Amino acid sequence: MNESLAPQWRKLGHFEALGPAFFTYLQPTPVPAAHWIATSASTAQWMGLNPEWLQTSDALQMLSGNAATDGHKPLASVYSGHQFGVWAGQLGDGRAIMLGETEQGFEVQLKGAGRTPYSRGGDGRAVLRSSIREFLCSEAMAALGIPTTRALALTGSPLSVARETMETAAIVTRVAPSFVRFGHFEHFAARDMKSELKALADMVIDQHYPECRTAAALEGNAYANFLQAVSERTARLLAQWQAVGFCHGVMNTDNMSILGLTIDYGPFQFLDAFDPGHICNHSDNQGRYAFNRQPQVAYWNLYCLGQALLPLIGDEELTIAALESYKTVFPAAYATQMLRKLGLPDDAAGTAPEQSRFALLVNPLLQLLADNKVDYTIFFTRLTQAVQQAHNANINFEPLRDIILDRAAFDAWALTYSEHLTQTDQRLAADLMQKSNPRFVLRNHLGETVIRAAQGKVQGQEQGGDFAPVQQLLAVLQAPYDSHPAHADWADFPPDWATSIEISCSS
Numbered sequence: 005m006n007e008s009l010a011p012q013w014r015k016l017g018h019f020e021a022l023g024p025a026f027f028t029y030l031q032p033t034p035v036p037a038a039h040w041i042a043t044s045a046s047t048a049q050w051m052g053l054n055p056e057w058l059q060t061s062d063a064l065q066m067l068s069g070n071a072a073t074d075g076h077k078p079l080a081s082v083y084s085g086h087q088f089g090v091w092a093g094q095l096g097d098g099r100a101i102m103l104g105e106t107e108q109g110f111e112v113q114l115k116g117a118g119r120t121p122y123s124r125g126g127d128g129r130a131v132l133r134s135s136i137r138e139f140l141c142s143e144a145m146a147a148l149g150i151p152t153t154r155a156l157a158l159t160g161s162p163l164s165v166a167r168e169t170m171e172t173a174a175i176v177t178r179v180a181p182s183f184v185r186f187g188h189f190e191h192f193a194a195r196d197m198k199s200e201l202k203a204l205a206d207m208v209i210d211q212h213y214p215e216c217r218t219a220a221a222l223e224g225n226a227y228a229n230f231l232q233a234v235s236e237r238t239a240r241l242l243a244q245w246q247a248v249g250f251c252h253g254v255m256n257t258d259n260m261s262i263l264g265l266t267i268d269y270g271p272f273q274f275l276d277a278f279d280p281g282h283i284c285n286h287s288d289n290q291g292r293y294a295f296n297r298q299p300q301v302a303y304w305n306l307y308c309l310g311q312a313l314l315p316l317i318g319d320e321e322l323t324i325a326a327l328e329s330y331k332t333v334f335p336a337a338y339a340t341q342m343l344r345k346l347g348l349p350d351d352a353a354g355t356a357p358e359q360s361r362f363a364l365l366v367n368p369l370l371q372l373l374a375d376n377k378v379d380y381t382i383f384f385t386r387l388t389q390a391v392q393q394a395h396n397a398n399i400n401f402e403p404l405r406d407i408i409l410d411r412a413a414f415d416a417w418a419l420t421y422s423e424h425l426t427q428t429d430q431r432l433a434a435d436l437m438q439k440s441n442p443r444f445v446l447r448n449h450l451g452e453t454v455i456r457a458a459q460g461k462v463q464g465q466e467q468g469g470d471f472a473p474v475q476q477l478l479a480v481l482q483a484p485y486d487s488h489p490a491h492a493d494w495a496d497f498p499p500d501w502a503t504s505i506e507i508s509c510s511s
């Protein structure tokens with residue numbers, strides 16, 4: 005009866021068509037007593053799937069890795085990568101299994117579905133807490149308009165998984181038009197497998213970057229154009245991360261999507277107090293992936309991709325030129341993002357850098373927020389409200405002054421800001437700010453709160469897991485610009501215990 009609701013699989017997905025050098029066919033390993041934790045109807049709709057399917061037991065079994073798959077063959081792919089700046093050699097889908105590609109062109113992966121030939125001693129599983137974080141953050145990012153892999157469902161099982169302590173297993177169903185990473189290209193380049201490298205690049209270009217075939221730029225070199233297009237998408241992604249205060253935490257080249265999507269949610273964090281040097285990954289001792297280093301790291305990663313593509317581009321200068329655009333696209337995109345948060349348009353073309361709104365308003369503001377450890381999201385929410393309620397550029401800055409210690413410095417900034425605001429249409433500014441400044445982001449303590457409920461650890465009591473809060477938080481994060489009066493506390497300052505949450509790579 006539910007047959008027609010289930011995903012319709014392509015006989016041969018685009019990735020699968022690349023052939024056996026790229027993956028291994030295998031079945032997910034079943035889990036006992038699979039149960040739902042949460043689902044995203046929004047992702048179902050996005051991928052052209054009827055959300056009602058997610059209420060069927062067929063869906064539960066398929067998305068827990070328990071259903072026999074016929075008509076499509078699941079697979080795990082091989083890739084390599086640079087981890088923390090060092091060549092790590094072969095990695096691969098150690099615990100992600102791609103069920104297949106739907107007729108609509110979406111790849112569906114189960115993360116935590118058991119061991120694969122690329123598990124390297126790992127158990128192929130993912131624990132409940134990290135899976136809840138990946139599920140929620142994928143959907144939070146999508147609602148913020150930030151490119152990301154999506155999450156369709158989250159299922160759990162009482163199956164024990166050993167980490168620092170014993171935990172239980174969960175499986176996130178991830179969906180994306182492609183899960184190809186920079187590391188896939190590095191893998192074949194490192195092995196001098198040029199025909200596989202070319203097949204991979206051709207498939208990705210034909211499917212996702214067809215304009216690179218015909219673009220005249222970079223001497224009409226399709227692979228150079230491709231590298232440039234990836235650099236630009238990555239630059240725009242990084243601009244969005246920085247503007248919303250998102251720290252990824254593990255920007256290894258195997259965690260970089262060739263489509264410029266946010267992928268592999270691990271120890272990520274949305275900043276509470278603005279701290280440019282914030283390190284969200286407890287295992288990142290050197291701070292390689294600190295918040296303010298992310299844009300530079302993305303460029304470094306693109307450079308690795310460039311080296312991998314060099315045999316196809318066939319010209320070192322063209323390769324460098326293709327990467328070069330990152331250095332202009334990132335700052336321009338970041339300036340646009342930050343000015344939108346202030347309700348202001350881009351600077352007119354030809355504005356001298358030192359006269360730009362970025363130099364006069366954004367830089368001093370970020371310095372002020374850092375010096376005073378001001379909550380990043382709340383600052384912009386309050387600024388949005390102040391502008392929305394202002395009469396004739398008469399802004400009541402008191403709610404902002406209240407959260408800043410150095411009031412004199414803030415007053416000086418506010419004066420300059422008011423002057424800029426009077427030069428624009430204030431209603432348009434308020435609208436722009438409303439759309440650019442989320443009230444709700446997935447702060448660590450919010451994730452931790454619903455995780456503890458799901459683990460059955462509420463107020464020190466062990467009880468059955470309560471998964472409803474995951475679905476409730478999802479609903480709020482899927483509409484992050486709305487006010488959600490019933491959950492106003494989720495937009496509030498983090499509690500004191502939030503600083504003691506340590507998120508490591510263990511997942």
Ligand code: AMP
Nearest residue numbers: 095096097098099123126127128129268
């Ligand atoms: P990550 O840091 O999560 O991006 O993972 C890096 C590599 O380790 C990837 O190849 C993963 O597939 C693999 N990996 C991480 N955790 C596990 C696990 N529990 N079992 C098998 N492979 C894993």
Ligand code: MG
Nearest residue numbers: 258259267268
């Ligand atoms: Mg990874």
